[in-house]
Amino acid sequence: MDPVTRRRGDALRSEILGAVRDELRDHGYAGVTYDGVARRAQTSKPVLYRRWRSRAHLVLDALSDQLDLVIPPPDTGGLRGDLIGLLHLMRSRFEVAGAQTLRGIVADADSDLRSALLELTDALVDEISRSVLQRARERGELGPVPIPPLVSSVPVILFRHDLLLTEEPNDERIEEIVDSVCLPLMHAVSRRPLA
Structure with a gap:
């Protein structure tokens, strides 16, 4: 050259x-x-x-390099819609790469790369914790007990599991994750008696 x-x-x-x-x-x-x-x-x-x-x-x-690392959370007026909307956004982000590519990266990942991969989904967990759950609490959909990070990360963890180990989650699977696991868990944790 x-x-x-x-x-x-x-x-x-x-x-x-x-x-x-x-x-x-x-x-x-x-x-x-x-x-x-x-x-x-x-x-x-x-x-x-x-x-x-x-x-x-x-x-x-x-x-x-192609992706915005922070996604503005949807505001549908309800916790269920917001969680479904977040998982749809997550799916659209990962469609850029495709499931096979992500599986290949994970298979080849060293500890530094695993940390970088987690950073890509941590932004969504942060949005769930800060924006989505706070709005739900303000609307009276959740009780007064703070939701721990492990619980707020459940939607993203389940989505990531499906994406990497089974199939890319379709709309029905996203709704199942939200309706069968996330909403019952978040409601129960936010309303549990304080010790």
Whole structure:
């Protein structure tokens, strides 16, 4: 490459991440290679290896680069609708990558990458805790007892389980998660007697 047109910094990173997404689209996660990305981005493999220690890191960075890390929570006027809306938003975010890609990333993940994956869903858990549950409490849908983080994370944990270990949750499954598990649990915890 001509030194005058050599790309660096953000321009190079953007080009590489675009090449990763193109490779992913054309070949799937299993077909993404450093050779293919380097060729498509018109760079060298050492450039890639200096920035990303594995294919999983490279692909997750490319996908994360496309996503807003914070999703404004829906406000449907009811806890049930808000939880269903959040899981629909989560599904639409993960549709960008596809279940097979996410499963591949998880299979290849080291401890740093697992932490990065959890960060992608932690924003949803935060929104459930802060916005959705607070609004539900203000509307009188929940009792006065604070809902612990483990309980507020249940919708996201169940959704993530289905996505990674079974099938991408359809509308019926999302409603089942909310109606059969989340709402009864949240109502019970928020109304339990204080010790």
